[in-house]
Amino acid sequence: MSGDGSGVLVLAGTPIGRPDDAPPRLVAELARADVVAAEDTRRLRRLTTDLGVELTGRVVSYFEGNETARTPVLLEALLAGERVLLVTDAGMPSVSDPGYRLVAACVEADVPVTAVPGPSAVLTALAVSGLPVDRFCFEGFLPRKAGERGRRLAALAREERTMVFFEAPHRTHAALAALAEAFGDDRPAAVCRELTKTHEEVRRGGLASLVSWAAEGVRGEVTLVVQGATPGASVASDPDSLRAAVADAEAAGATRKDAIRDVADAAGVPKRVVYDVVHKG
DSSP states (O other): OOTTSOOEEEEEOBOSSOGGGSOHHHHHHHHHOSEEEESOHHHHHHHHHHHTOOOOSEEEEOOTTTHHHHHHHHHHHHHTTOEEEEEOSSBOTTSSSTTHHHHHHHHHHTOOEEEEOOOOHHHHHHHHHOSOOSSEEEEEEOOSSHHHHHHHHHHHTTOOSEEEEEEOGGGHHHHHHHHHHHHOTTOEEEEEESTTSTTOEEEEEEHHHHHHHHTTOOOSOEEEEEOOOOOSOOOOOSHHHHHHHHHHHHHTTOOHHHHHHHHHHHHTSOHHHHHHHHHHO
């Protein structure tokens, strides 16, 4: 227990691939904790074996299925003065992983919360994507149902910041197809698979090309990075406005192909919609 009688919650980032990416402080906190709350206790045991650390505190599971029920139990331990270390399977707790409820409970109860910084799939994918990273937003996992996913992406069609998504491998093809439908076939993107692991792969290109690549199936942990919409004034998406915007761009010296692409990006509609309006009237 902590010497001053007050507990502390420690959120610890764990490796997203290679165990030797673990910071030294993680090893120290694992050995020191009174309680280690782990998303998967079996993965925790493998990690501690790889790191050569012996746990002296008690280990409890803390995952999506028991997060609500276990949060008050862990808060009670913290209020009793214990040092609780929270780890997830990979990356930082609370970032599309268990942890938010416990952090919120600690803030409400005035229990100190600190963190051991560690690897992040979000930042790693951004860094290797080759896309603009001066401004970005993290959107977590897209909804599984097609209708909900479409509505979420429609709301993001004019987002100018680079966007990062997590996705399950068996849903990656459908997610990329939905992104292409919402943002246009040519929107630059990157699929980052198995980051820092033996079979790491980064596929870059327009969304349509990535849809074709993913059609045969994708394996491993997946992070998607998608460039934001072209900055500038938005364009109305009704046919007359789209047709007029393309004509204005051509009059300014753009080729028809480039005009259609730029107008589609500005309007937040697929390129083929603008193409049909221009060529089929």
